[in-house]
Amino acid sequence: MELQQLFLEAIQNGTMEGFFKLISYFQTQSEPAYCGLASLSMVLNALSIDPGRKWKGPWRWFDESMLDCCEPLEKVKAKGxxxxxxxxxxxxxxAKVEAFRSNLSTIDDFRKHVMACTASDDCHLISSYHRGLFKQTGSGHFSPIGGYxxxxxxxxxxxxxxxKxxxxxxxxxxxWEAMNTIDEATGLHRGFVLVSKLHRAPALLYTLSCKHESWVSISKHLMDDLPVLLSSENVKDIKDVLSTLLSNLPPNFAEFIKWVAEVRRQEENGQKLSEEEKGRLAIKVRYLKKFSKLKGKKKA
Known part of the structure; x- marks a missing residue:
């Protein structure tokens, strides 16, 4: 009864606004070590962020199994x-992300962010804490904050x-005390993360996707191969840089370009475009085709 009273009073005070979005997407972590993935997929879905790819069938939806771009899922499954x-x-x-480790923040800052996020449905807070201080079983854990x-x-x-x-x-x-603990795996403090929707102005050029497998080789080329290439060439100005870059593109670069977010959205009939967006997209596609033809002539 006391818990229900706390809930009702928090609603009346306006600090349960984020709860109603979160509870619609509340999920149980599918693996014992997937608390971080479950918390994040829950928050991303509550914010209606487009994953940029399909989950199952025609549905675009964040699932734990899709959150693998920063750490292999098998490693997360084994070690968290x-x-x-x-x-x-x-x-x-x-998403738009603001991260705060406890040693670089204060309890007053944390309280301020909790109040702001729980009074809004367009910002959600994920807490990283140690269960031991709650006298719960387990150690490090992640979960969203639903109200205040x-x-x-x-x-x-x-x-x-x-x-559990x-x-x-x-x-x-x-x-706060539970967050102000050291993660033994990294030697760093835990903390909290503010997640909200990132509002971008329409892109003039392309927004590239990093979810395609070709990104791995492209990123290696840009980070490892290209700097070596530029240092070995007689590069004097920006024209030389662009010339070196365009004449030494990796063989799968065209495949990578196909995974341009807006072009892929059109191919999948995912979202309706405004007339302005259609016009801008037509220009982009036209120049992309010219680039592909130019690349083909250089190969020949």
Whole structure:
């Protein structure tokens, strides 16, 4: 009864706004070490962020199995995931991310962010904490914060390990203490992550996707091969840089270009485009075709 009273009072005070979006996508982590992945997929879906690819059938939906761009899933399954890798995954998924480790923040800052996020449905907070301080079984854990009771100074944890614990209210100072601990795997402090939707202005050129397998070889080329190539060439100005870059593209570069986000969206009939976007996209595709023909002539 007391828990229900806390819930009702928090609603009346306007610090449960984020709860209703989160609870619609509340999920149980599918593996014992997937708390970070489950928390993040829950928050990304609550924010209606497009994963940029299909989950199953025609549906675009974040699932734990899709959050693999920063850490192999087998490794996460075996050892869990660090605070930094969760931040990396959120950024890779296209969210706006603000990360705060406890040693670089304060409890007052944390309380301010909890109040702001729980009073809004376009920002969600994921906490990284040690269960031991709650006298719970287990050690490091991730879960979203679903609400805040200002008078009692308590936060509502939507625990993604629902096979162990239901959603529960925790005194915010105790939660801060649980976050202000060291992750033995990394030697770094835990903390909290603010996740919101990233609003971008329409791109003039292309927005490239890093989810295609060709990105691995392209990134290696850009980070490892190209710097060596530029240092060995007689590069004097930007024209020389561009000439060297375009004349030494890897063989699968055309395949990578095909995975341009807006072109792929059109191919999948994923979203409706405005007339302005259609016009801009037509120009992009036209220049892409010219580039492909130019690349073909150089090969010949």
């Amino acid at each position: 995931i660090s605070f930094g890798k969760v931040v990396c995954l959120a950024q890779c998924a296209g 009771h200002a008078e009692k100074d308590m936060a509502l944890i939507l625990d993604v390990a629902r096979f 614990y239901p959603p529960h209210w925790v005194p915010l100072p105790l939660l």
